[in-house]
Amino acid sequence: MIQSAIKVSLPIMFGFVPLGIAFGLLFQDLGYPWYFASLMGIIVYAGAAQFMAIGFLSVGLGIVEIAMSTFFLNSRHMFYGLSFLESFGNWNLRKLYLIFGMTDETYALLTTIKVPKSFQKERYYLYITLFSQIYWVFGCTIGALLADILTFNTNGMEFAATALFVVLLIEQWIMVRKLLPFIVGFISSIIALVFFLDHMLLVAIMVSIISIVLLRLIKVNHYE
Numbered sequence: 001m002i003q004s005a006i007k008v009s010l011p012i013m014f015g016f017v018p019l020g021i022a023f024g025l026l027f028q029d030l031g032y033p034w035y036f037a038s039l040m041g042i043i044v045y046a047g048a049a050q051f052m053a054i055g056f057l058s059v060g061l062g063i064v065e066i067a068m069s070t071f072f073l074n075s076r077h078m079f080y081g082l083s084f085l086e087s088f089g090n091w092n093l094r095k096l097y098l099i100f101g102m103t104d105e106t107y108a109l110l111t112t113i114k115v116p117k118s119f120q121k122e123r124y125y126l127y128i129t130l131f132s133q134i135y136w137v138f139g140c141t142i143g144a145l146l147a148d149i150l151t152f153n154t155n156g157m158e159f160a161a162t163a164l165f166v167v168l169l170i171e172q173w174i175m176v177r178k179l180l181p182f183i184v185g186f187i188s189s190i191i192a193l194v195f196f197l198d199h200m201l202l203v204a205i206m207v208s209i210i211s212i213v214l215l216r217l218i219k220v221n222h223y224e
Contacts, residue, residue: 001119005127008113012105013135019047020139021146026054028147037144041137045101049073050140076205080107089122098122101129184211 024037027050040050049070056066080102087110088095106129113128115121173182185208192204 001124002127004116004119005124006131009109009128009131009135012109012132015105016047016132016135017139017142020136020141021143023047023050023054024140024143024145025147026051026143027140028144030054030057034141034144034148037140038137041133041140045103045133045136046070046074047103047136072206076104076209077102079209084110084125087121088125094122094126098125098129101133103132106132180215181212184208184215187211 020041023041024034027037027040028034040053044050044053052069052073053066056069081099084098084102084107088098109128109132110125115124169182185204188204188207188211189200191207192200196203
């Protein structure tokens with residue numbers, strides 16, 4: 001089961017390690033000890049939020065502002081978790097960790113794979129989630145160590161996150177084949193890009209969530 005989980009999670013590894021290295025390199029520009037990048041990968045474990053935190057910390061924002069922005073940015077994870085509550089099994093430490101470890105990438109993977117019949121689904125999900133975080137922490141650590149040892153020009157490194165999400169977008173399209181979610185995401189991104197450039201990611205996510213919720217409510221009311 002472990003070997004299968006590693007094999008299945010390899011696409012996440014190829015995305016998380018370079019992306020984590022990019023985060024580690026950028027984070028070290030703030031002047032913190034290298035292990036702070038590793039701790040963020042272990043405790044926070046939120047790629048987009050960690051990159052956003054770099055900008056917030058560089059301008060000296062307070063804890064309250066950072067906490068609120070992170071909450072709204074990651075609020076989409078609540079919908080991820082709701083769709084997997086039953087699949088994660090009974091409430092225990094394993095389920096709590098699976099909820100904590102649910103990222104965009106693990107959600108995209110868990111919604112596309114088929115669990116072999118001989119495997120326990122909850123444990124299989126646990127291994128995939130655990131290995132995914134290990135990849136991320138490893139990347140963050142390597143990036144932070146390299147930044148302390150060598151001098152890098154970090155311009156453009158943040159594009160690693162964009163490249164990873166493009167790959168995930170393609171994978172979701174192959175599985176879903178429904179235009180509406182992609183249209184909502186595209187329009188929300190255009191609105192955020194035109195009117196809220198400084199907070200584009202956060203606004204695009206919030207507009208997408210609100211739009212999808214409203215569309216679902218309209219659909220439910222229509223059938224009633």
